[in-house]
Amino acid sequence: MIEDINLNMVDNGLDFVLKSLDTIDKSDEDLKYSLLNLHAGIQLILKEILFQKDWSLIFQKVEDADINKLRTGDFSSVNYKTLIKRLKHECDLELDKKLSDKLKWLKKERNIAEHYQFVVSSDVLKSNIVQLLTYLIPFLKTVMVEMGYISSDDDRFIQIKEYLHTFDAYVDERLKLIEDEVDAIHVPMKCPVCFQETVDFIDETDTFCHFCDEQIEGFADEYFYYFVDRYSYIKDGGDDPVMECPSCEYETFIFLDGNQYVCLSCGVKPTQEELTTCPGPVCAEKIVYRLQSSEGEYEPSFCEMCLDYFRDA
Ligand SMILES: [Zn+2]
Ligand SMILES: [Zn+2]
Ligand SMILES: [Zn+2]
Known part of the structure; x- marks a missing residue:
């Protein structure tokens, strides 16, 4: 029984x-x-x-x-x-x-x-x-x-x-x-070790977590592992949460909350307003920095690939 x-x-x-x-x-x-x-x-x-x-x-x-x-x-x-x-x-x-x-x-x-x-x-x-x-x-x-x-x-x-x-x-x-240090961070990132929002980029590639009180090794990989849900995108479609960075071109560019983007490789943190998609014929709407004329008007912003295409044409 x-x-x-x-x-x-x-x-x-x-x-x-x-x-x-x-x-x-x-x-x-x-x-x-x-x-x-x-x-x-x-x-x-x-x-x-x-x-x-x-x-x-x-x-x-x-x-x-x-x-x-x-x-x-x-x-x-x-x-x-x-x-x-x-x-x-x-x-x-x-x-x-x-x-x-x-x-x-x-x-x-x-x-x-x-x-x-x-x-x-x-x-x-x-x-x-x-x-x-x-x-x-x-x-x-x-x-x-x-x-x-x-x-x-x-x-x-x-x-x-x-x-x-x-x-x-x-x-x-x-x-x-560590409140003062964390408040001073422009866009604090979540730490894949302690899971607190206390990480800062200290130079182009290194990150430091104030809670852990040390540099976080392999930050981008660990961050992807814990916090970026690429699985739902692959399974259900929609927008890929990981994009190519307009600065370093690595596929480590993600959208944070609000209108904030961040690159986990080079640490750039542009806002939505600073970005647009390339209207050129070669790439498939690559994310680029939005160009502004000296009068403050927005101009078409092309990616390098599309610019090359125009140059060679
Ligand atoms: Zn930490
Ligand atoms: Zn980058
Ligand atoms: Zn393009």
């Missing part, structure tokens, strides 16, 4: 999450376990939802599902990617975009912590965990508590919420310390 099998996934999951928060202020070695435990804990909690739907869903290969294997624990449990997919398709449960972004961060950092030298600082970890918990706690409340998997007065659930407040206050303190 399946009824007599209790995997304690929610209990163990909450224990793991709590343990992970507990080790954050400790040594580097403990920080690594914070990441490993946090990831393990959240996975366990999510797996419970699959288990309640149908116990075979927690097997990586549903066709291998076997009640005796389930009983003894001798099976390959569903991996993260499949877990998220099954929650969506089997349980009609799609995670909030911000929560799934933070889980993506967690999974990546967890892999780094497991296989490589661990480098993230406790500040950076706290900043990310605050954001993760900010989305995870409402999820636990609306899904796990509502469905009766977690009791709303569960001591561990209450403690997790308390950790969020402590870390949140701490992160706010740190942000206050």
Whole structure:
């Protein structure tokens, strides 16, 4: 009978999450376990939802599902990617975009912590965990508590919420310390390491994050990985969020909020008004700087390619 099998996934999951928060202020070695435990804990909690739907869903290969294997624990449990997919398709449960972004961060950092030298600082970890918990706690409340998997007065659930407040206050303190520097940035960019909006370009290619208090290596690649959703564009069409930069010509030019553009390679930050598209015959409406005559009137602004075409004609 399946009824007599209790995997304690929610209990163990909450224990793991709590343990992970507990080790954050400790040594580097403990920080690594914070990441490993946090990831393990959240996975366990999510797996419970699959288990309640149908116990075979927690097997990586549903066709291998076997009640005796389930009983003894001798099976390959569903991996993260499949877990998220099954929650969506089997349980009609799609995670909030911000929560799934933070889980993506967690999974990546967890892999780094497991296989490589661990480098993230406790500040950076706290900043990310605050954001993760900010989305995870409402999820636990609306899904796990509502469905009766977690009791709303569960001591561990209450403690997790308390950790969020402590870390949140701490992160706010740190942000206050760097307030002047951040205010002075013309267009602050979001940091792919701490996820705070505290990054400045310090020269053409280097970026510095005031929260992390260091240069961010591979800023453009990391920024694309976390913050630029090219997938929806490829899947559903519409405008490509990544364009060619009118200054350096790298395909790293993106639209920020409002009317602000930025190039993640060379750091130029033109506004919408400063840009237009080339009306020439060669390119397909390439983005160019809008030319203005000395009287302030707008003139047709051609890209280099189209200008070459006219010159050769
Ligand atoms: Zn940062
Ligand atoms: Zn550029
Ligand atoms: Zn052109």
